[in-house]
Amino acid sequence: KGSIIMKLKNVGIIGVGSYKPEKILTNSDLEKMVETSNEWIVSRTGIEERRIAEDSQATSDLAYEAAKKALENAKVSPEEIDLIIVATMTPDYFTPATAAIVQDKLGATKAAAFDLSSACSVQVYALVVAQNFIATGAYKKVLVIGAETLSKVLDWTDRNTCILFGDGASAMVLGEVEEGYGIKAFHLAADGSGEQALLVPAGGSRKPATSETVENKEHFLKMNGKEVFKFAVTVIPDTVAKTLEKAGMEMSDIDLIVPHQANYRIVSAAAKKMNYPEEKFYMNLNKLGNTSGASIGLALTEAYENGLVKKGDNLVFVGFGAGLSYASLVLKWAY
Ligand code: UT7
Numbered sequence: 001k002g003s004i005i006m007k008l009k010n011v012g013i014i015g016v017g018s019y020k021p022e023k024i025l026t027n028s029d030l031e032k033m034v035e036t037s038n039e040w041i042v043s044r045t046g047i048e049e050r051r052i053a054e055d056s057q058a059t060s061d062l063a064y065e066a067a068k069k070a071l072e073n074a075k076v077s078p079e080e081i082d083l084i085i086v087a088t089m090t091p092d093y094f095t096p097a098t099a100a101i102v103q104d105k106l107g108a109t110k111a112a113a114f115d116l117s118s119a120c121s122v123q124v125y126a127l128v129v130a131q132n133f134i135a136t137g138a139y140k141k142v143l144v145i146g147a148e149t150l151s152k153v154l155d156w157t158d159r160n161t162c163i164l165f166g167d168g169a170s171a172m173v174l175g176e177v178e179e180g181y182g183i184k185a186f187h188l189a190a191d192g193s194g195e196q197a198l199l200v201p202a203g204g205s206r207k208p209a210t211s212e213t214v215e216n217k218e219h220f221l222k223m224n225g226k227e228v229f230k231f232a233v234t235v236i237p238d239t240v241a242k243t244l245e246k247a248g249m250e251m252s253d254i255d256l257i258v259p260h261q262a263n264y265r266i267v268s269a270a271a272k273k274m275n276y277p278e279e280k281f282y283m284n285l286n287k288l289g290n291t292s293g294a295s296i297g298l299a300l301t302e303a304y305e306n307g308l309v310k311k312g313d314n315l316v317f318v319g320f321g322a323g324l325s326y327a328s329l330v331l332k333w334a335y
Contacts, residue, residue, distance in 0.1 A: 046285055178334065
């Protein structure tokens with residue numbers, strides 16, 4: 001009765017790009033910094049080395065480099081971008097938004113800009129936010145950037161965390177795609193009862209910075225590794241199943257899964273639970289470590305550049321991490 005039926009647009013990724021800082025930190029470098037071994041790190045995580053940003057590089061600098069490449073790949077100019085979302089847990093500042101800094105650097109003069117925070121699942125969250133802006137016709141082109149300088153919030157004397165993480169950035173341009181292509185379904189979730197499992201305790205409103213918090217190293221990432229591990233192995237199969245059910249698809253329809261690159265053993269255990277071949281999970285954490293909000297895009301860009309992602313392929317992205325939060329989506333690759 002008098003309602004307007006709006007045809008939603010199909011929204012997909014139309015360009016990807018990434019940026020890896022030059023500096024490589026290997027496991028044998030870490031052996032000189034903390035009580036650990038290459039053998040322990042490789043067997044427990046699959047990580048061999050990670051990239052580390054220069055002291056002079058902030059998250060927006062990495063984000064900018066990745067964004068330029070994604071725009072090139074999409075053949076879209078900065079002036080065509082309507083919105084920039086930077087997905088990160090290591091912003092340049094509390095305020096302003098890192099996305100605004102990137103907007104200026106890119107010369108994306110028409111673009112709105114904001115940051116999104118949901119730790120390692122944030123890039124999936126950001127893609128879904130972007131999809132909704134475009135599906136409704138509000139915006140035509142949205143740039144989603146995942147960028148992190150985790151090296152700046154790590155305690156380099158804490159072997160529980162410093163061996164896992166790395167720096168990097170990845171970007172995706174989203175726009176309208178042909179009928180039948182693009183994002184088909186998603187599932188976003190959170191369980192905030194796991195707040196303490198992975199956090200930076202001080203520097204926020206809960207515990208503002210004091211000389212004492214600095215002395216106690218409370219501005220660095222703290223993690224209960226075992227709890228996050230168990231959570232991840234449970235939620236990966238759960239969220240992917242929910243997304244595929246919404247899309248009316250089966251695991252056998254999926255050509256490639258691009259998971260958040262946290263730990264090889266997490267992905268391996270999840271693959272077993274899902275009864276889906278491990279080789280179909282694209283992994284590059286051996287060279288990059290866990291880059292949190294940037295990791296899915298870094299893996300996706302590499303898979304695309306290696307010719308493993310082709311038009312018509314059905315891909316699943318799945319993220320999980322601090323919050324605790326988790327998320328997945330399924331899409332048909334459009335180019
Ligand atoms: O994006 C999400 C971010 N978080 C994650 O992905 C973390 C998920 N969790 C994990 O990946 C794993 O729990 C870790 C890789 C962090 C740890 O692996 P684990 O198999 O759960 O090891 P553990 O914590 O049970 O530690 C086993 C032993 C301990 O020694 P004891 O108590 O058995 O004597 C640790 O002290 O290994 C020791 N250990 C280390 N040894 C050498 C912990 N870290 C290290 C290290 N090098 N870097």
